[in-house]
Amino acid sequence: MNTPLQHTALNALHLELGAKMVPFAGYSMPVQYPLGVLKEHQHTRNAAGLFDVSHMGQLMLHGSDAAAALETLVPVDIIDLPVGLQRYAMFTDANGGILDDLMVARLSDDCLFVVVNAACKGQDLAHLEQHIGSRCQIENLYASRALLALQGPQAAAVLARLAPEVAEMTFMQFAAIELLGATCYVSRSGYTGEDGFEISVPNEHAEALARRLLAESEVEAIGLGARDSLRLEAGLCLYGHDMSVDTTPIEASLLWAISKPRRADGARAGGFPGAERIFAQQKDGVERKRVGLLPQERTPVREGTPIVDADGNPIGQVCSGGFGPTLGAPLAMGYVTRDFIPVGSQVFALVRGKQIPMLVSKTPFVEQRYYRG
Secondary structure (H helix, E strand, O other): OOOOOEOOOOHHHHHHOOOEEEEEOOEEEEEEOOOOHHHHHHHHHHOEEEEEOOOOEEEEEEOOOHHHHHHOOOOOOOOOOOOOEEEEEEEEOOOOOEEEEEEEEEEEOOEEEEEEOHHHHHHHHHHHHHHHOOOOEEEEOOOOEEEEEEEOOOHHHHHHOOOHHHHHOOOOEEEEEEEOOEEEEEEOOOOOOOOEEEEEEEHHHHHHHHHHHHOOOOEEEOOHHHHHHHHHHOOOOOEOOOEOOOOOOOOOOOHHHOOHHHOOOOOOOOOOOOHHHHHHHHHHOOOEEEEEEEEOOOOOOOOOOEEEOOOOOEEEEEEEEEEEOOOOEEEEEEEEEHHHOOOOOEEEEEEOOEEEEEEEEOOOOOOOOOOOO
């Protein structure tokens, strides 16, 4: 028996705007609007795009021990996370695999605001309750709050018309801000590589806020299609595709996300699941790693495509791929074996029996434009 798709608080608005709706992580979500994926992508790069990302899971952890408790599950410095800032984190398992990636913000001394991936919401909540439920109060906001992302070079100017204080925020800052009479939790971050904001808003206020933002001349509604091409150009991972329980943070090229105090030589080294394996990989290297890939022909290279060497020997697999409208060329990310990790290495995608030449590339493919002040 098929479980019926869930709807976000903006479902009626999506339909009114002519969105093409598709199933995604158990929700009916807009993949594109009449503007089309290409123009939606370009509009976000040039002005401001509004995304409904309410399918993601929002939680609050309350209590004086919440930060120390959460730190036992992630390789990230949560204890010293200042009020008003957020960090990228990962839940790891005993083997160092990635259970999910998440954002963690400190709202106050004894309150953390957490956003997890849509497909992992149930397991993440159970994971938190099992391991730290006795140490802090876990408040599930999954059904009560929507999440909007306003992204692009004009995002700050647009949002500042509703709340002038957002103009002073810098990348990864976080604050409770009143928007149209509703208490919202706003971070200056995003998933596009552009400057922008994520806005947590009570469900009952979500449509009014979305309509108000869309009324601004710079703003267009943007679907999941352009969200994916934007994040791929930014070289950002999608959980379940570019990383999973079968990949460690080192293999996924996410060493930067392991806070220095939590590393092997740090002040609070280890203390998170899989630390020993992760530290060993950091020291000794890995047999395979996620890299950027630039196909040297116009043929798109999709997820799951085998990667081979010049002699046709298997050396890896593409985990994300498509066309980059800003780059003006196909692009991909994939896992390759140790010898082919260096930037500039020549590899080949095996597409319908044909070897498509690719070069291992640094990421991001398109320069990130986060606002750092």
